[in-house]
Amino acid sequence: MRQIKKLKTLRFLLYFSLILMVVSCGPTRKSIAIEEGWDLLGELKPDFIRDKDVIEVHSTNKFTDLRFKVEKHEVRLNNLTVFFQNGDRLSPSLDEIIAPDQYSRNIEIATDGKFINKIEFKFRTTGNVFKGRANVLVFGKRYNGY
Secondary structure, eight states: HHHHHHHHHHHHHHHHHHHHHHHHHHHOOOOOOOOTEEEEEEEEEEOSSOOOOOOOOOSSEEEEEEEEESSSOOEEEEEEEEEESOOOOOEEOEEEEEOOOOOOOEEEEEEOOOOOEEEEEEEOSSOOOGOOOOEEEEEEOOOOOO
8 A cells, every 4th residue: 555655656746747847948038029121130138337248240141220129127228339341330329228128219221231240339227236137139120132
């Protein structure tokens, strides 16, 4: 009788462990919908002090516009420099606050598209340190020559 109870307990623990493993192995990142014609170029988590981050863009596409989506917390974008493969730079005048779950305005790069080498940001998460940092997704609009 004791062995049957032990077997039932062991079977219960085995099933429970199996269910726990299946549930915990799911994706930790939610899926995001990307608008057609836009590519995700990178993702950043700015700090609460003025932070300088760089995204290296490894794409063979030309881009005409940039925009950012902010998740979780508000972000203050102070400065942006886009470095192109031909050596040119673009530093649009920016000093804007982007609310959580919102997109920034579109930043026009070139109507005929340019190859981006890297993007340098100066920004910070606003708010409380204890509530966590923001997450910033960087999107580029692909050039369509047609």
